[in-house]
Amino acid sequence: MTEFFAMGGYAVYLWPSYVVFLAVLFGAWGTALWRGRRIRRAILRERRGRNDKR
Amino acid sequence: MWLWFHRLGSGPTFYPFAGRLAWLLAIPGLLLLLHGLYGALWAAPVDYQQGQGYRMIFVHVPAAWLSLFIYSSMAVAAVVALIWRMKVAEVYIIDAAIPGAGFTAAALITGMLWGKPMWGTYWVWDARLTSELILLFLYLGVLALDQAIEDKRQAARACALLALVGAVNVPIVHYSVEWWNTLHQGPTVSKFDSPSMDMRMLVPLLELTLASTLLFGTIVLVRMRATLLWRERHSRWVGEIVEAGQ
Amino acid sequence: MRGVTALLRRELQRYWRRRGDALQAPLIFCLICLLFPLGGVPSPEHLARYAPAVIWAGALTACIFGLEALYRQEMAEGWVDAMLLSAWPMPLVLFIKALVHWLFTGLPVVLLAWPMSRALYFPAEQVSAILYGLLLGTPVLVLLGGIGAGLTAGMGRGGLLTSLLMLPLYVPVLIFGAGCGVAAHDGLPITGQLYLLACMLVAAMFLAPWASAAALKIASESS
Numbered sequence: 001m002t003e004f005f006a007m008g009g010y011a012v013y014l015w016p017s018y019v020v021f022l023a024v025l026f027g028a029w030g031t032a033l034w035r036g037r038r039i040r041r042a043i044l045r046e047r048r049g050r051n052d053k054r
Numbered sequence: 055m056w057l058w059f060h061r062l063g064s065g066p067t068f069y070p071f072a073g074r075l076a077w078l079l080a081i082p083g084l085l086l087l088l089h090g091l092y093g094a095l096w097a098a099p100v101d102y103q104q105g106q107g108y109r110m111i112f113v114h115v116p117a118a119w120l121s122l123f124i125y126s127s128m129a130v131a132a133v134v135a136l137i138w139r140m141k142v143a144e145v146y147i148i149d150a151a152i153p154g155a156g157f158t159a160a161a162l163i164t165g166m167l168w169g170k171p172m173w174g175t176y177w178v179w180d181a182r183l184t185s186e187l188i189l190l191f192l193y194l195g196v197l198a199l200d201q202a203i204e205d206k207r208q209a210a211r212a213c214a215l216l217a218l219v220g221a222v223n224v225p226i227v228h229y230s231v232e233w234w235n236t237l238h239q240g241p242t243v244s245k246f247d248s249p250s251m252d253m254r255m256l257v258p259l260l261e262l263t264l265a266s267t268l269l270f271g272t273i274v275l276v277r278m279r280a281t282l283l284w285r286e287r288h289s290r291w292v293g294e295i296v297e298a299g300q
Numbered sequence: 301m302r303g304v305t306a307l308l309r310r311e312l313q314r315y316w317r318r319r320g321d322a323l324q325a326p327l328i329f330c331l332i333c334l335l336f337p338l339g340g341v342p343s344p345e346h347l348a349r350y351a352p353a354v355i356w357a358g359a360l361t362a363c364i365f366g367l368e369a370l371y372r373q374e375m376a377e378g379w380v381d382a383m384l385l386s387a388w389p390m391p392l393v394l395f396i397k398a399l400v401h402w403l404f405t406g407l408p409v410v411l412l413a414w415p416m417s418r419a420l421y422f423p424a425e426q427v428s429a430i431l432y433g434l435l436l437g438t439p440v441l442v443l444l445g446g447i448g449a450g451l452t453a454g455m456g457r458g459g460l461l462t463s464l465l466m467l468p469l470y471v472p473v474l475i476f477g478a479g480c481g482v483a484a485h486d487g488l489p490i491t492g493q494l495y496l497l498a499c500m501l502v503a504a505m506f507l508a509p510w511a512s513a514a515a516l517k518i519a520s521e522s523s
Contacts, residue, residue: 004095004096007106007107007109008100008105008106008107009105009106010105010106010107010109010110010171013107013110013167013168013170013171014106014107014109014110014167016167017110017113017114017163017164017167017168018091018095018113020113020160020163020164020167021113021114021116021117021160021164022113024117024153024156024157024159024160025266025269027156028152028153028156028273029269029272029273029276032273032276032277032280033276035277035280036276036277036279036280036283039280039281039283039284040280040283040296042284043283043284043287043292043296044296044297046287047293047296047297
């Protein structure tokens with residue numbers, strides 16, 4: 001197992017590159033979902049506010 | 055066909071369609087990603103020249119592929135947006151540019167992390183790395199232009215034109231950088247200098263490339279759905295969707 | 301044809317009246333060329349080696365600064381809207397504008413590059429290589445820059461954004477333009493670079509005015 005994580009001495013370079021790639025991939029996905037929820041909430045708030053005024 | 059194309063361009067039809075398509079892409083994307091990662095980190099044999107270090111290409115190549123694929127797809131969307139003024143295509147340009155810039159940065163960083171053990175330095179003025187860096191600036195230019203224009207429809211059309219001009223320039227930039235590079239350094243070690251790749255290496259590479267492309271599709275669809283909601287927030291269909299909590 | 305000469309005369313007069321403004325870009329070019337020796341080692345071999353790069357960095361910067369003046373005033377005066385509504389073919393109008401703009405901002409840079417290269421100890425016999433490169437390259441910079449200037453024309457302060465948008469697109473011109481100087485310094489032929497620059501110039505002359513026209517149209521559409 002340790003041997004696997006050591007990656008023949010390349011661990012310092014290899015694991016960060018996987019981390020960077022996956023972080024970009026899932027980070028972009030996560031922020032997209034989060035942004036969608038935020039926008040839906042903002043629209044809802046705007047609509048509620050307008051209805052109250054009426 | 056043409057009618058379908060046009061109807062898909064409108065918000066109320068696109069929104070539920072994009073929602074379904076996002077999941078349709080995400081599920082095979084995630085499965086392929088997991089299988090590809092297993093293949094890349096475990097099943098693929100050690101390279102006899104580069105040792106375990108070559109395993110970085112399994113993430114570097116998908117990121118680099120996506121950086122080019124996304125920019126070209128933005129140029130196609132730009133043509134559609136400029137000629138037919140299709141709203142969905144306008145939205146696509148910016149919503150693809152954000153993950154596009156991210157993948158370009160990832161390709162640069164993984165390329166540098168590969169360069170340190172292989173070339174002995176993080177940065178070499180290599181043709182590929184240099185044109186990737188210029189591509190990153192092209193993405194950032196599109197994003198900056200979008201930020202600078204208040205009216206979002208006008209911003210989308212301006213970005214479309216810029217993306218198109220950039221897409222014409224990308225091959226010229228690439229060839230000029232390559233020419234400059236061979237003149238000053240001599241060809242650097244190509245990443246694919248072995249003529250035939252072991253299948254156990256090639257399959258995970260293709261799997262990961264396909265998986266990240268599918269997942270990019272999911273990301274961009276999720277973003278486009280939210281953007282469309284916000285742009286048409288005063289229309290009835292958005293109200294119905296938001297109130298229903300979909 | 302009469303219309304073209306009339307337009308050409310109008311543009312020339314406009315730039316001549318504001319010739320002081322037009323001279324700012326060439327002055328910036330000289331300043332940048334003079335700052336490099338102060339920021340580094342002023343020995344002839346170092347400076348001569350980097351002279352093409354310095355000259356081109358100065359030319360790019362000067363061109364970018366000059367682009368501010370290309371459409372800003374026309375946009376504010378409503379000239380752009382009037383032109384878009386008129387029967388004038390917009391690409392032709394913008395081509396003439398770019399030509400005059402280059403005469404007043406690009407050509408001085410090319411001429412000043414001669415004393416500047418000598419100030420950077422670039423060998424006298426090879427200076428012509430730098431000048432040929434600039435002569436073919438700077439019009440491409442102006443023509444391409446018209447697209448960026450058009451996109452940002454409607455904004456209050458678009459100058460910084462224009463440079464962010466345009467500098468990455470200038471890379472090929474920089475490589476082949478400065479490449480002329482580098483090759484000449486090493487005693488190599490420069491015809492290849494000059495042919496490629498000429499190709500870029502022809503392509504930019506035919507394509508860039510159309511893109512600039514589209515950009516100005518988008519910029520003037522603002523609600």
